Amino acid sequence: MNSPLQAMTAPATDPAAARGAGASAAEAYDEMVTGQGLIRPHWQGLLASLSTLGSSGLAERAQRARQYLEDEGVTYNLYELPDDGSGSEIAPPLPEQRPWQLDPVPVLLSAEEWTRIEAGLIQRARLLDRVLRDLYGPMTLLAEHRVPPALVFGHREFLRPACRTDGQAPGRMLQHYAAELVRGPDGVWRVIADRTQAPAGAGYALQNRRVMSRVMGQALRQCRVRPLNTYFEYWQADLAARAPTQSDNPRVVLLTPGPYNEAYFEHIYLARELGATLVEGADIAMRDGRVYLKTLAGLEQVDVVLRRMDGEWCDPLELRADSALGIAGLMQAAREGHVTVCNALGSGLVSAPGLQAFLPNLCEHLLGETLQLPSIATWWSGQAYALTEIEQRFNDLVVRSARDLGSPPVIVSSLQDNERADLLARIRARPADFVAQERIVPSVAPGLGKIGLEPQPILLRVQVVADGEGYVVLPGGLARVPEDNDPFGATLQRGGINKDVWVVAQEQGPTVIRGHAPRQRLAIRRSSGTLQSRVAEDLFWLGRSVERLDDGARLLRAVLSRLVGEVSTARDLVEMSVLARALARCGIIDQKEAAAPPDTLSFSNAITRASTPNQMMGQTLDSIERLAAVSRHRLSADMWRMFNHLMGELQDARPAAAGDADAMLEFCDQMIRATAAIAGMLGEHMTRGSGWRFLDTGRRLERGIFIARTVSAATTAMGSNPDSAFRIALEINDSSLTYRRRYRATLQAAAVFDLLLLDVSNPYALAFQLRSMAQHLDALPNPEAPPRGADCIALAQPFTDLVAKFDRDEIPPDENAQLAVRLRSSLDAACQAMMDVSDQLTRSYFSHVQMARAFGFGL
Numbered sequence: 001m002n003s004p005l006q007a008m009t010a011p012a013t014d015p016a017a018a019r020g021a022g023a024s025a026a027e028a029y030d031e032m033v034t035g036q037g038l039i040r041p042h043w044q045g046l047l048a049s050l051s052t053l054g055s056s057g058l059a060e061r062a063q064r065a066r067q068y069l070e071d072e073g074v075t076y077n078l079y080e081l082p083d084d085g086s087g088s089e090i091a092p093p094l095p096e097q098r099p100w101q102l103d104p105v106p107v108l109l110s111a112e113e114w115t116r117i118e119a120g121l122i123q124r125a126r127l128l129d130r131v132l133r134d135l136y137g138p139m140t141l142l143a144e145h146r147v148p149p150a151l152v153f154g155h156r157e158f159l160r161p162a163c164r165t166d167g168q169a170p171g172r173m174l175q176h177y178a179a180e181l182v183r184g185p186d187g188v189w190r191v192i193a194d195r196t197q198a199p200a201g202a203g204y205a206l207q208n209r210r211v212m213s214r215v216m217g218q219a220l221r222q223c224r225v226r227p228l229n230t231y232f233e234y235w236q237a238d239l240a241a242r243a244p245t246q247s248d249n250p251r252v253v254l255l256t257p258g259p260y261n262e263a264y265f266e267h268i269y270l271a272r273e274l275g276a277t278l279v280e281g282a283d284i285a286m287r288d289g290r291v292y293l294k295t296l297a298g299l300e301q302v303d304v305v306l307r308r309m310d311g312e313w314c315d316p317l318e319l320r321a322d323s324a325l326g327i328a329g330l331m332q333a334a335r336e337g338h339v340t341v342c343n344a345l346g347s348g349l350v351s352a353p354g355l356q357a358f359l360p361n362l363c364e365h366l367l368g369e370t371l372q373l374p375s376i377a378t379w380w381s382g383q384a385y386a387l388t389e390i391e392q393r394f395n396d397l398v399v400r401s402a403r404d405l406g407s408p409p410v411i412v413s414s415l416q417d418n419e420r421a422d423l424l425a426r427i428r429a430r431p432a433d434f435v436a437q438e439r440i441v442p443s444v445a446p447g448l449g450k451i452g453l454e455p456q457p458i459l460l461r462v463q464v465v466a467d468g469e470g471y472v473v474l475p476g477g478l479a480r481v482p483e484d485n486d487p488f489g490a491t492l493q494r495g496g497i498n499k500d501v502w503v504v505a506q507e508q509g510p511t512v513i514r515g516h517a518p519r520q521r522l523a524i525r526r527s528s529g530t531l532q533s534r535v536a537e538d539l540f541w542l543g544r545s546v547e548r549l550d551d552g553a554r555l556l557r558a559v560l561s562r563l564v565g566e567v568s569t570a571r572d573l574v575e576m577s578v579l580a581r582a583l584a585r586c587g588i589i590d591q592k593e594a595a596a597p598p599d600t601l602s603f604s605n606a607i608t609r610a611s612t613p614n615q616m617m618g619q620t621l622d623s624i625e626r627l628a629a630v631s632r633h634r635l636s637a638d639m640w641r642m643f644n645h646l647m648g649e650l651q652d653a654r655p656a657a658a659g660d661a662d663a664m665l666e667f668c669d670q671m672i673r674a675t676a677a678i679a680g681m682l683g684e685h686m687t688r689g690s691g692w693r694f695l696d697t698g699r700r701l702e703r704g705i706f707i708a709r710t711v712s713a714a715t716t717a718m719g720s721n722p723d724s725a726f727r728i729a730l731e732i733n734d735s736s737l738t739y740r741r742r743y744r745a746t747l748q749a750a751a752v753f754d755l756l757l758l759d760v761s762n763p764y765a766l767a768f769q770l771r772s773m774a775q776h777l778d779a780l781p782n783p784e785a786p787p788r789g790a791d792c793i794a795l796a797q798p799f800t801d802l803v804a805k806f807d808r809d810e811i812p813p814d815e816n817a818q819l820a821v822r823l824r825s826s827l828d829a830a831c832q833a834m835m836d837v838s839d840q841l842t843r844s845y846f847s848h849v850q851m852a853r854a855f856g857f858g859l
Helices: 015-021 041-072 111-135 149-153 202-215 217-222 229-241 264-274 330-335 347-351 353-367 384-396 417-429 533-563 570-585 591-595 601-608 616-630 637-653 661-685 690-715 722-732 736-743 749-758 766-779 789-794 797-806 813-846
Strands: 075-079 095-099 101-109 176-183 189-195 252-255 277-279 284-287 290-295 298-301 304-307 340-342 378-380 397-401 434-438 444-449 452-457 459-467 470-473 476-481 497-503
Touching: 041 095, 041 101, 041 202, 041 217, 041 444, 041 452, 041 637, 101 111, 101 202, 101 444, 101 476, 111 176, 111 189, 111 347, 111 353, 111 459, 111 470, 189 347, 189 353, 189 459, 202 217, 202 229, 202 264, 202 459, 202 476, 202 497, 229 264, 229 304, 229 459, 229 470, 252 264, 264 277, 284 330, 290 330, 290 533, 330 340, 347 353, 353 378, 353 434, 378 384, 384 397, 384 417, 384 434, 417 434, 444 497, 533 570, 533 601, 533 616, 533 661, 533 690, 533 722, 533 813, 570 591, 570 601, 570 690, 570 722, 591 601, 601 661, 616 637, 637 661, 661 690, 690 722, 690 749, 690 766, 690 813, 722 736, 722 749, 736 749, 749 766, 749 797, 766 789, 797 813
Parallel strands: 101 497, 252 277, 252 304, 304 340
Antiparallel strands: 075 095, 176 189, 176 459, 284 290, 290 298, 378 434, 397 434, 444 452, 459 470, 459 476, 476 497
């Protein structure tokens, strides 16, 4: 009599799938056309719309979709995966950011067909959750030989600290699940991969739909497509319901590895849709076995962690000691019930490809049901009879790691004879490490090709989320076009073309509106202390960088406007020398370049290459892009689109090499226009909370330092050419027009210095910056911590006395020179004091967020 384990794989060896393995692309199932050449009913409305558009109209919609995605900054960081056929190890990823590609022609599924898919996915989610709860609890499936130990104990995502020690089954472990579906030539949908770790795709699917509503909105309405938004409402409600303690407003955080993760765009997107706070490991503190979010106002307890990183990286204390991404102690907090982690740590275990061979029997055993949505035909070579089957079918199979879903699959027929023999030898040597699956030709659907509509193979990724004790399915999903007709290689990491999936609504059916459980009345608040210290620092430096770019562009423009056009006059040369000193003091060119005569090629080259990547202005431009990306979750969608558009234009327009003064002058104008637009956007669209205060403090601090440096540089020419000194100081601080309106053409020291240093109504005056900084500091959660507002106000006091001394009818030349020296000394001291303010802000608000340190044996 065969044991349960011996009989378990047989149902997965689907004869229909086996027939599909040898099918050619011409035999693929056609999603749009029946075998009799008729258009399927649910496609007819879309085809009518496409016919109205024509080829040129459809191409125009595709271009609009690309532009919209570019403006949104929708990307996925791709990773070059090795294709060595080992199936066991993956080389370190090499990130490459590429734009998201969306085909304007969707995939349509009928209501009746979707009902079957939906039921099968819900059953599959229930089954995988039951398997997880058993393997981390009583382990009866192992004891009864229904799951091979090699697929469990050899899996890196079997996290032993997550196991229950009392033998009881844990609560629900699978809150969010995604399945890769492919339809074979026989018309049956099958699962090619189960994704149970932290599956990506839901955010991209929603983004795809929003783009399609902009470019194919009329067709979307005519086809009566089911909306996606309700799915995210279920998800948000379920997360809140999983808080360990009853809370009127539970704190849900989305834990991300950071901005360099491949799906960071989706992390931001989901955090917004689900009302979660986007956090990194450094934003979290552990106190008494509980999880807290570090904010400017103190620690706030976290109730639910929606993780977007692999489980083994989530806790360096009990899991991977070399992880700098996770939260030390998270496992213990989850084990003690102080926080809920979704998906539960260790849930990636059931994504093992080898487990698919055992799901039909597990479904009968655990649920008492027949598996409705089968996997593709699968054999785990750890079983003797399965290994024999693999050997007989070897040339028609795909071989992959039995435990690692991320390992690259190997198409046996694509190998040379010696490579084929070597792979078979490795399977025989370590049979428990490999799984073989039938090759299957995916179905085709129309897509926009180079010459119009053409059939394209498709693979679906469909999302499922918990709803109380049950599950709900996203009505649609993300379809991808696999390269070379190979659904096994169509992962998000490999890129490619994506398609929206439209599920046609039932002709008649009740309208269901999700109700909300009654909650206590919320207290009205007009401020929030939930800003993380790390985010506050990023916003502070974003403000500084934007202002630094604007200041530098104004300085460079002042020099370049004197370099191009007519022959430089003697006054121009004097003014350029003063401007060169200001450029050097601001770090835009070095001292040696600033000392070169203004009419030499050396000086001209230094000015025209100032925006190249290895120079300060180029680095500032790159810094703004980086800081905007990591702060994106604090910006509205409109703000981000504008930011992304402006920075993209600047990067495209940046002069590639030195020597073209005209191009550099135009680029300076573009930088000034862009920073003005950004400043206006930030001023009008951000709530006046702590985030905006830190951002504006950064701007004011940087502008104050710039004013002090440039006025100080101008005072060096007061003795020989005071008019030029005053003219430069007013020009580069955008105050020339204001001065002329007040004083006409007469340039006098007291009036110039009053306008630039003491006039609180002038946004380019030092006193204006110091007063604004003082107001922000006094409004922060800890106004008594240094720096304080009063300290900033005090920095303007020395200039009041000095300006008064300049405001006299006659000043002896010697005294005038002494006053200039005193003013320059005071400006330099104020500049240093403002840099000290930056350091004090770091110590008071930022530096307590320490970078995680790896620890453990052998490190």
